[in-house]
Amino acid sequence: MATGGPTRTALHPLVRGSGLRAAVRTDRRAELVLGALAVGVLALIALMLVTVLVNAWPSFSANGLSWFGSGGDPVTQLAAMQTDTPLPGHSVLYFSAWPLLWGLLLTTVLAVAIALVVSTLAAVFLTEFAPKPVRRVLEPVVRLLAGVPSVIYGLVGILAIAPWVNEHLISNARRQSVAYVVQLSGADLTTATLILTLMILPIMIALTANALSSVPISWREGSAALGVNRWRTIRRVSLRGARPAIAAAVVLATARALGEAIMLAMVSGGRPFDANPLDGLTFFFEPVETPATAILKEFGGETGTPVAHTAYALAAVLLFSAALLSFAGWAVRQSMRRSTVV
Amino acid sequence: MGGQAVDEALHGRVMASAQTLDRPARNTIARPPRESHASWPLADRLCHALCWATGIGLCLVTAWIVLYMLVKGISALNLKLFVESPAPSLRERESGGFLDPLIGTFIITAIGMAFAAPAGVGIATWLTEYARPRWLARAVESGIETLAGVPSIVLALFGLLVFARGFFSFLSGSTNGGAVSGKSFLAAGLLMSVLALPLIVGTTREALTQLPSRMREASFALGKTRATTIRRVLLPSIRPGIASGVVLGMGRIIGDTAIIVVVLGASPKLQGAGGAPLLSTLRGSGSTLTSYVYGFSPAGEGNSPQKAYAAAFVLLMIVLALNGVVTRLSRGRSLDTIEQGAKP
Secondary structure, three states, X not given: OOOOOOOHHHOOHHHOOOOHHHHHHHHHHHHHHHHHHHHHHHHHHHHHHHXXXXXXXXXXXXXXXXXXXXXXXXXXXXXXXXXXXXXXXXXXXXXXXXXXXXXXXXXXXXHHHHHHHHHHHHHHHHHHHOOHHHHHHHHHHHHHXXXXXXXXXXXXXXXXXXXXXXXXXXXXXXXXXXXXXXXXXXXXXXXXXXXXXXXXXXXXXXXXXXXXXXXXXXXXXXXXXXOOOHHHHHHHHHHHHOHHHHHHHHHHHHHHHHHOOHHHHHHOEOOOOOOOHXXXXXXXXXXXXXXXXXXXXXXXXXXXXXXXXXXXXXXXXXXXXXXXXXXXXXXXXXXXXXXXXX | OHHHHHHHHHHXXXXXXXXXXXXXXXXXXXXXXXXXXXXXXXXXXXXXXXXXXXXXXXXXXXXXXXHHHHHHHHHHOOOHHHHOOEOOOOOHHHOEOOHHHHHHHHHHHHHHHHHHHHHHHHHHHHHHHHOOOHHHHXXXXXXXXXXHHOOHHHHHHHHHHHHOOHHHHHHOOEOOOOOEOOOOHHHHHHHHHHHHHHHHHHHHHHHHHHOOHHHHHHHHHOOOXXXXXXXXXXXXXXXXXXXXXXXXXXXXXHHOOHHHHHHHEOOOOOEOOOOOHHHHHHHOEEOOXXXXXXXXXXXXXXXXXXXXXXXXXXXXXXHHHHHHHHHHHOOOOOOHHHHHHHOO
16 A cells, blocks of 8 residues: 555646645645544543543542442432431541442452353354354344343343242242341342343353454364364364453453443342342342442432532542453453464 | 455354364365264263353343343334323323334434444544554554443533533523533434444444455556545445444444433423524433333333333334344344454
């Protein structure tokens, strides 16, 4: 590809003044306009970081590190801010986000862990074992799952899955054993994690399957020539070669799970509860809430109020995690660049 | 030619040739001999069974979701819902239909695409055809990637702050106190375009990089400038790529709820901001199908599941139709399109 295109010095005397110079000028202008558009993306990100952080600052500075700690129920605290009646012994901006962060951690880690196993199996199936007719069904299915809006997942969750969990999985004894702290309703950690898994699966399957199918045939033929059987080849050659793509898939899936607000708002039980693993099996039926859900439910769209500052602080945490994730994904991919295909 | 064969093998025929490991891999794919699983160790056979179970299970779960929505949706659907506006009533019979949210969905999608499509194609073109200086191009690339990872609720909060500035007062109406509300179709549509941008940039870039360089060279050899080459040769030949990006972006916009709830206000009816008729609507607040479903689900205020089912069914049908369009546009390489918005 010619790199510079025709430049001013390259003009032949004969073509001078024949409109070519104007054409070159248009060309320059096109590059400038398109470049400006691209730089606009960077400006937008910078602006987003600055505005969110500036608006989040009052909440962070009023609470210090205890913002991340566990000091009561975030929803009560937000309600106190809304009515402008500070909780006894605290400032109006008092907020402790741990129950929300814990809910986020639980749902995200569980969903991504399950989805990692399932998506790897599904991708191997799709690229290695599925007969053509099955593949022709499975690919559109994966794409459909990726396209379904999260509100539909939420609706199915709250109207079909949560009642089912409530009826069949939660025994009355269990319900009564925790009735004095929390009401188990089926909208809980299990339901939320299941649906979240289903939502992040398609992107993971797509990335992994694409990577698996671009592992060079010669690598696998080499493995087969050494007398290694099919599964071992898949595990030791194909999946290993696809590791960067799997890492990328995990990063993207986590990012999606982090920001999921509407589905979780519908099925996760809607109150920030410190679901406690020490509760045994009951743990899986306790409600959870994540930062994105809290913003969606408690924030009415005003600016400059304590509630708004808190909402922006939660948004800043999400934004920061998303940026950190995309950096981590990049770093992992860099470190695996050798010995892999993608 | 050779390169093309390899490409085909990589994209479509890997599985077939993997099964014919005992014979030289050629372009002609014969039906492989049936492989016996009996020789595999137990663990391997177990994994094999698990693979099948996962694949079939995925199909069954999807089928269940679609059928569930179909059955519930069709039984709740009637034509009146399409022509009536939502009414503020707690009783199911009097709460009207979803005409306004349906219109709102179209408005939001149109506004979002009107901004995202040209901007996305422009940025993708700059990234593949110009990309000077290099460091800037690389920064923009990772910027797009970051943008793809920003949760839409964060985007919504950011938009609320920006559009509530006096400078943007022409975009939205004002609240009772006279302050700029920052909530309008225009504001939400602009934010939606940011949401769809990475998808369009991804597909357009992919299509542009796959064009053979001889097309550019031929155009340059005819004395065309780079801008003319892009406009007259490159962009017309990647129309299917751009189109599938646009359709994917539309799906993303139609499906998003957080921005609608926060920045559009999710008021059931279209509420104009006053002024010229069309402009008043655009500057006013309203809702879309997604926020309607949310509002009428047990989690929202309306709590009448029948309405939610009906609207969700319509939403699902729109998404299915868009899906079909993408499949047609990207024949055979359907899985690629999912990841293009956030290509590593």
